[in-house]
Amino acid sequence: MASPLINRRDLDFVLYELLDVLALTVEPRWAEHRRETFDAAIDTAHDLAVTHFRSHNAKGDRQEPSFDGERVHVIPEVKVALDAYVAAGFMAASKDYDLGGMQLPWTVAQACSAMFQAANVGTAAYPFLTIAAANLIEAFGSAEMRQRFMRPMLDGRFFGTMCLSEPQAGSSLADIRTRAEPAGEGVYRLFGNKMWISGGDHELSDNIVHLVLAKIPGGGAGVKGISLFVVPKLLVDDDGRLGARNDVRLAGVNHKMGYRGAINTVLNFGEKDGAVGYLVGEPHRGLAYMFQMMNEARIGVGAGAVMLAYTAYLAALEYARVRPQGRPVEAKDPSQPMVPIVEHADVKRMLLYQKAVSEGGLHLCLYAAWLVDRQHATTDTTERRDLTLLLDTLTPIVKGWLSEACLRANELAVQVLGGYGYTREYPVEQHYRDQRLNPIHEGTDGIQALDLLGRKMTMQGGAGWALLHDAIAAAIMRARAHDDLVPLAAQLDAALLTLARVRDRLLETMAGGRIPLALANASHFLDLAGLVVFGWMWLWQATVIASAPPTDDAEMASFRAGKLQACRYAFTYELARVPYLASLLESLDDTTLGMRSEWF
Amino acid sequence: MASPLINRRDLDFVLYELLDVLALTVEPRWAEHRRETFDAAIDTAHDLAVTHFRSHNAKGDRQEPSFDGERVHVIPEVKVALDAYVAAGFMAASKDYDLGGMQLPWTVAQACSAMFQAANVGTAAYPFLTIAAANLIEAFGSAEMRQRFMRPMLDGRFFGTMCLSEPQAGSSLADIRTRAEPAGEGVYRLFGNKMWISGGDHELSDNIVHLVLAKIPGGGAGVKGISLFVVPKLLVDDDGRLGARNDVRLAGVNHKMGYRGAINTVLNFGEKDGAVGYLVGEPHRGLAYMFQMMNEARIGVGAGAVMLAYTAYLAALEYARVRPQGRPVEAKDPSQPMVPIVEHADVKRMLLYQKAVSEGGLHLCLYAAWLVDRQHATTDTTERRDLTLLLDTLTPIVKGWLSEACLRANELAVQVLGGYGYTREYPVEQHYRDQRLNPIHEGTDGIQALDLLGRKMTMQGGAGWALLHDAIAAAIMRARAHDDLVPLAAQLDAALLTLARVRDRLLETMAGGRIPLALANASHFLDLAGLVVFGWMWLWQATVIASAPPTDDAEMASFRAGKLQACRYAFTYELARVPYLASLLESLDDTTLGMRSEWF
Numbered sequence A, B: 001m002a003s004p005l006i007n008r009r010d011l012d013f014v015l016y017e018l019l020d021v022l023a024l025t026v027e028p029r030w031a032e033h034r035r036e037t038f039d040a041a042i043d044t045a046h047d048l049a050v051t052h053f054r055s056h057n058a059k060g061d062r063q064e065p066s067f068d069g070e071r072v073h074v075i076p077e078v079k080v081a082l083d084a085y086v087a088a089g090f091m092a093a094s095k096d097y098d099l100g101g102m103q104l105p106w107t108v109a110q111a112c113s114a115m116f117q118a119a120n121v122g123t124a125a126y127p128f129l130t131i132a133a134a135n136l137i138e139a140f141g142s143a144e145m146r147q148r149f150m151r152p153m154l155d156g157r158f159f160g161t162m163c164l165s166e167p168q169a170g171s172s173l174a175d176i177r178t179r180a181e182p183a184g185e186g187v188y189r190l191f192g193n194k195m196w197i198s199g200g201d202h203e204l205s206d207n208i209v210h211l212v213l214a215k216i217p218g219g220g221a222g223v224k225g226i227s228l229f230v231v232p233k234l235l236v237d238d239d240g241r242l243g244a245r246n247d248v249r250l251a252g253v254n255h256k257m258g259y260r261g262a263i264n265t266v267l268n269f270g271e272k273d274g275a276v277g278y279l280v281g282e283p284h285r286g287l288a289y290m291f292q293m294m295n296e297a298r299i300g301v302g303a304g305a306v307m308l309a310y311t312a313y314l315a316a317l318e319y320a321r322v323r324p325q326g327r328p329v330e331a332k333d334p335s336q337p338m339v340p341i342v343e344h345a346d347v348k349r350m351l352l353y354q355k356a357v358s359e360g361g362l363h364l365c366l367y368a369a370w371l372v373d374r375q376h377a378t379t380d381t382t383e384r385r386d387l388t389l390l391l392d393t394l395t396p397i398v399k400g401w402l403s404e405a406c407l408r409a410n411e412l413a414v415q416v417l418g419g420y421g422y423t424r425e426y427p428v429e430q431h432y433r434d435q436r437l438n439p440i441h442e443g444t445d446g447i448q449a450l451d452l453l454g455r456k457m458t459m460q461g462g463a464g465w466a467l468l469h470d471a472i473a474a475a476i477m478r479a480r481a482h483d484d485l486v487p488l489a490a491q492l493d494a495a496l497l498t499l500a501r502v503r504d505r506l507l508e509t510m511a512g513g514r515i516p517l518a519l520a521n522a523s524h525f526l527d528l529a530g531l532v533v534f535g536w537m538w539l540w541q542a543t544v545i546a547s548a549p550p551t552d553d554a555e556m557a558s559f560r561a562g563k564l565q566a567c568r569y570a571f572t573y574e575l576a577r578v579p580y581l582a583s584l585l586e587s588l589d590d591t592t593l594g595m596r597s598e599w600f
Helices: A008-018 A020-027 A035-062 A077-086 A106-119 A121-140 A144-154 A286-322 A347-378 A381-420 A429-433 A445-455 A458-477 A483-511 A517-518 A522-546 A556-586 B008-017 B019-024 B035-062 B076-087 B106-119 B121-140 B143-152 B285-321 B346-375 B381-422 B426-433 B446-458 B459-480 B484-509 B513-520 B522-547 B554-585
Strands: A157-165 A179-182 A188-197 A209-214 A226-232 A234-236 A242-245 A248-253 A264-269 A273-278 B158-163 B179-182 B188-199 B208-214 B225-234 B234-236 B242-245 B248-254 B264-269 B275-280
Touching: A008 A020, A008 A121, A008 A522, A020 A035, A035 A077, A035 A106, A035 A429, A035 B234, A077 A121, A077 A483, A106 A121, A106 A286, A106 A347, A106 B179, A106 B275, A121 A144, A121 A209, A121 A286, A121 B008, A121 B248, A144 A157, A144 A226, A157 A188, A157 A286, A157 B513, A179 B242, A188 A209, A188 A226, A209 A286, A209 B248, A226 A234, A226 A286, A234 A286, A242 B554, A248 B426, A248 B446, A273 B008, A286 A347, A286 A381, A286 B459, A347 A381, A347 A445, A347 A522, A347 A556, A347 B275, A347 B446, A381 A445, A381 B121, A445 A458, A445 A517, A445 A522, A445 B106, A445 B484, A458 A483, A483 A517, A483 A522, A483 B188, A517 B158, A522 B346, A556 B554, B008 B019, B008 B106, B008 B121, B008 B248, B008 B346, B008 B522, B019 B106, B019 B346, B035 B076, B035 B106, B035 B121, B035 B426, B076 B121, B076 B513, B106 B121, B106 B225, B106 B248, B106 B285, B106 B346, B121 B158, B121 B208, B143 B158, B143 B208, B143 B225, B158 B188, B179 B459, B188 B225, B208 B264, B208 B285, B208 B554, B225 B285, B285 B381, B285 B426, B285 B484, B285 B513, B346 B381, B346 B522, B346 B554, B381 B426, B381 B522, B446 B459, B446 B513, B459 B484, B459 B522, B484 B513, B484 B522, B522 B554
Parallel strands: A157 A209, A179 A209, B158 B208, B179 B208
Antiparallel strands: A179 A188, A188 A264, A188 A273, A209 A226, A226 A273, A234 A242, A248 A264, B179 B188, B188 B264, B188 B275, B208 B225, B225 B275, B234 B242, B248 B264
């Protein structure tokens, strides 16, 4: 099985036609880039992903990392892959030239990342956490901290982790107990246990930089008392030399359903004298800082979900095109040859769902990355604020809605392969298990739903919502210029109006003090808002296709026809659920809220 | 973790209140039974399932069966469990006393089976296939065949398999190539390869009886040329003694995502002189015979799906009741203690879905079993025909709709446990992987959908549909007698009318020659019909609850309140999707049908 990681024509369509990333090169920061340099980076990422990441994806799943009580064992292919990744410069893909980076727009860096996620989401987790941790230190750490910890991370010598959850506090960060005792001059001693720490221990890098949430005694209650610390596995002296082992111990390894290539650990801080930690920024502002990393990670989860769906879709498509089975429903003459299963309407349905979610999802994730680039590019503070608000509003949708939809897509990839899809001989089986994590980590989808409805829909007087609404409305307006798209534009317009009405109703309910009732069906609100955004992406794609000059190229014509059909599918089969969701939400139904524990 | 396999109060409610199985004891066949004997059988099954089946469920998953080229290795606990199962008489639970059976109604036998499926669906697969194979030989085999093969199966000395699929013909039985050359007096020599054969080789029993579909040269094309054969692993002489090894060779073992306790194999028949096989019944009627076993297996798949959902639901519920995390959305004071997650509305939503599907699904599966009992009990040929038609109509819903809904339920059980649910330390992880098989085997859900719409909705002039319609209409009428249920009755009435209207439209479309268009969205039709049947089960349950005398028992009151809330959930959240599905189906949308392979 060697189906493509991604449809490169589609990726080019997203980057250069939908998002017009070349327009970013007018900015001084990216002035040295042009299409050739973007393509070269993506080509390199693709080839590296195929050669060094996909090649051990199944093996890394079968032989998951283990801990013998002293050392962590990881199959050797992982280090080879990560060394090649570092050597090719991807750890610093978006960073400044003078930090050794490629100074790529974040959008293009994410397109490169997509290759690694598609090829091997487990191994890809190590650099992605490292990049997110480096970004956090860059944003909030001192110059000295950047020099001592961030630089070696960008060089790939140190890897990073994020240490938030604890055994008793998974989703509830207010309840973390890890404490940081002051030990002078920004140095603290940390004591506590952290759970679900990906990349928490290994020998893939010279050192590991843990970004740890802990409470300094005397701080506020709940999340207001949380501070952020850099806690290295090995202490680092002023000259950057590695010193003694810090008081951080690997207490156990979690054995997961999938995503097995990435070691996931329980870490104990301070079993002896306390783990040496360095305060990042101000005390008690740790959660606000960490949200930068979490938001980046949440968009990364959405992107990872999309790429697992995308690569599995292409594997299912390849199988469906070559696997003969059965005959057309109207001509079941057994003396005639069987047809490839891609000819069966129900198989097309399953593939269309996967195509719609994968390609629409890729568009949404790269659009989110493009918003990050625009934030950095603009000198207009109002515009920057708006871009930030819009991205914040979209984040729970990117993470929560896409991870659900992509899990469904992977489920259907297995289904297309039938019995074969259920065996470990085909990659879709692992993709499905890997995908099952995405609705859980970095805040469960239930938490994303509460974030969207309870926070993002109301923040700054609804400014984030207004920006989202206006962006969608503008896309609808552009679509109306094309006669063929008028019905789809009208359907999305109606869905957007419905979403606005539902939001009003729920916000009024909250304002009236009935917060639990308004939030009770937040998951359905996430589904509703996600569908509208999904429809937006597809209408946007259809509009660009409709605006393109005629083509004589048969493959291009097929590409465009497929896009329009996938758009039609997205609207007719998926967006069509909007009235059902709206009706449920507007009824303020209290069935779930009113259920009692003892009634189950 | 030792949550219950099933809610016994709920099982009793289904058996004794909804289905009134004690009424079956007026029949001579079951006259010696009474509630005590039924309960004793279920108690025994439960205890055996906990002691001998659940105890190695995780181990059987970790150490799946293997083949060293000579012998199959299965962990020893499987044989211990199956020996205990046989010793307790469950292999012949529903069979005649003079065959060594317990002569239980099929409904009660299925309630017993449910325990084993909940405890360990992999190990339970061996006896279930054996029972289904024995039933097939009983129905269509000669007296001599019953003596030589069926009796040792009921005694647990021989196990059975069903050999339908081939590597090139999974779902397309018309295209099987295994051929049976006549070798005199009902004896044939078989040559061919069979794929996906559960229990295809092992040393758990003295012998294995394969029921094999093959084509006798000169027969009709496609399915009309298929005959059914008994092919033992070891030949059996006239006195029942085991002889030489037959020409059946284990060619390989499939490595599955889940359901790993049950060995799944590729078998080669006739690598040497041909495998000795005995024709069952008439030549060329094999598929019709096999359909008895397939239909039984399909209902068994639905029941297995329900029990995986049910036991995972109870595990998730137990976790949710004891796991503190977070606080009420309206009172997030961090100085207050955390609440168990069962108090969060979104967790209740996930548990309510699981409860509704598990308990409603159990009801539906046992109702299907009850129809089998009524078929056997009635002396009225018209009634028997009607019962058969109704069961045939329900079969694709039991298999196809329930396996999808139960997969969703297992997905939510994992979600309730969050990160823990994703680890192999908790049973819900395995339940989810085990469940993923159910939408695939015994005819994929896509095939069930075509069976429902293309065959069951039209057979015998729509007689099966009319019976289903009338049964549901009668339940609606009964519900209307209770004021509280009038709105639910009205909702189901509307849904039933909608289903009838959609069916009419699709049948007209087929009659007009547009068969591919009418069948293109068959999966959505299955969802629609499944929702109506699901609503029927829940309205039926609510009606019986509403008719019950008042109770002072707090637990009983909670049980009833929970039932009514689950019913409300089923209608408000699930049945509410009916208009969306109907609108899609009535539009005769051709998006999937019109998609072309090259457009993907």
